[in-house]
Amino acid sequence: MKDHTLRVSAAGRVNLIGEHVDYCGGKVMPAALSLKNTIFARPNGTDKINLAWTDIPARISLDIARLHEYKGVKYADYPAGSAYFWQQAGHEIVGCDLLYDCTVPFGSGLSSSAAIEVSTIAALAALAGEKLDNVEAALVAQKAEREYTGVNCGIMDQYASACGKKDHAILLDCATLAREYVPLRLGDHTLVIANCNKPHSLVTSKYNERRAETERALALLKTKADINCLADLTPDEFARIAPVLDGEGKVKERARHVVEECDRVRRAAGAMKRGDIALLGELLNASHASLRDLYEVTGDELDALAAAAQAHPACVGSRMTGAGFGGCTVSIVKKDGADDFRRTVSQKYEQAIGYEPSFYDCTVEDGVIVEAL
Numbered sequence: 406m407k408d409h410t411l412r413v414s415a416a417g418r419v420n421l422i423g424e425h426v427d428y429c430g431g432k433v434m435p436a437a438l439s440l441k442n443t444i445f446a447r448p449n450g451t452d453k454i455n456l457a458w459t460d461i462p463a464r465i466s467l468d469i470a471r472l473h474e475y476k477g478v479k480y481a482d483y484p485a486g487s488a489y490f491w492q493q494a495g496h497e498i499v500g501c502d503l504l505y506d507c508t509v510p511f512g513s514g515l516s517s518s519a520a521i522e523v524s525t526i527a528a529l530a531a532l533a534g535e536k537l538d539n540v541e542a543a544l545v546a547q548k549a550e551r552e553y554t555g556v557n558c559g560i561m562d563q564y565a566s567a568c569g570k571k572d573h574a575i576l577l578d579c580a581t582l583a584r585e586y587v588p589l590r591l592g593d594h595t596l597v598i599a600n601c602n603k604p605h606s607l608v609t610s611k612y613n614e615r616r617a618e619t620e621r622a623l624a625l626l627k628t629k630a631d632i633n634c635l636a637d638l639t640p641d642e643f644a645r646i647a648p649v650l651d652g653e654g655k656v657k658e659r660a661r662h663v664v665e666e667c668d669r670v671r672r673a674a675g676a677m678k679r680g681d682i683a684l685l686g687e688l689l690n691a692s693h694a695s696l697r698d699l700y701e702v703t704g705d706e707l708d709a710l711a712a713a714a715q716a717h718p719a720c721v722g723s724r725m726t727g728a729g730f731g732g733c734t735v736s737i738v739k740k741d742g743a744d745d746f747r748r749t750v751s752q753k754y755e756q757a758i759g760y761e762p763s764f765y766d767c768t769v770e771d772g773v774i775v776e777a778l
């Protein structure tokens with residue numbers, strides 16, 4: 406047992422573009438945020454993981470030999486699930502005290518759950534004296550997320566949380582997990598993240614429904630083209646074979662979103678590398694329109710927030726980010742217009758929806774940080 410206290414954090418994320426394509430083999434462009442889950446961790450020499458939180462009074466002790474038994478236990482399930490799957494992957498779990506402090510707002514669509522999962526795994530690895538394989542941590546955290554939230558999610562959130570890099574977006578190919586870090590060179594622009602504060606959302610059921618629709622689309626399109634995933638199709642190839650999806654409800658629209666969004670990611674990555682902020686903004690706007698009209702995952706609140714943002718003269722582009730149905734938008738805004746942007750968007754949104762949005766002050770940071778205290 407090593408006698409030390411560690412501070413281990415993993416980030417929440419914002420996705421710049423590439424929405425609802427990670428589970429279709431597409432590329433995404435998330436960035437890790439300074440909003441994060443921090444764990445103060447120390448070995449305790451027992452066969453228990455003792456959990457505590459800075460902002461909730463619960464205290465829960467997990468038996469390391471029975472980590473699978475905490476599913477559905479409020480507050481404890483994500484830490485226990487992450488520890489359980491990490492153990493299942495063959496890693497040593499040492500008895501410890503873990504104090505959680507999360508600054509990613511819950512239910513914001515900025516992946517507080519991924520931050521909790523990844524930081525738990527990173528803390529357990531550090532306590533056991535192991536060098537963390539960040540990609541393995543992301544994959545194990547994704548397993549915990551699927552099992553414990555019931556959301557059949559892709560890899561984007563956990564990967565961004567585990568592998569994010571300060572001042573960079575990650576251009577991640579979700580089919581191969583190959584990544585490229587793209588510097589976030591926004592010049593005199595900044596990212597503004599706003600929460601629409603919608604109180605309830607149906608994200609789990611609707612998310613899984615969309616996923617099933619894309620799987621149906623793939624099965625039918627495979628009868629016409631030699632593809633492994635929807636992301637293998639260009640918009641032109643898709644247009645040619647799309648009639649095979651006729652009569653399948655909204656399946657054609659869902660697939661069209663995926664194919665065109667993948668094309669937008671490709672163009673957005675080029676725009677970012679060239680510093681073409683205007684084009685990047687246009688692509689964000691087009692992404693939101695597609696998520697609203699073809700994929701139908703926005704809703705009145707996110708639509709009102711994105712519309713108010715897009716109408717502001719300092720804004721070059723705005724879209725929903727994450728799973729949708731509620732949560733946040735991300736906007737690219739001229740730095741010297743950002744205060745007025747927040748004020749005006751807030752007023753317009755309140756007029757339309759009846760309550761205010763929230764804005765978060767955050768920067769793009771490393772995903773996982775481990776420090777000895």
Ligand code: GLA
Nearest residue numbers: 424425558559560561727728
């Ligand atoms: C959620 C999921 C991700 C991804 C996004 C939509 O955040 O966890 O895997 O599918 O929705 O892009």
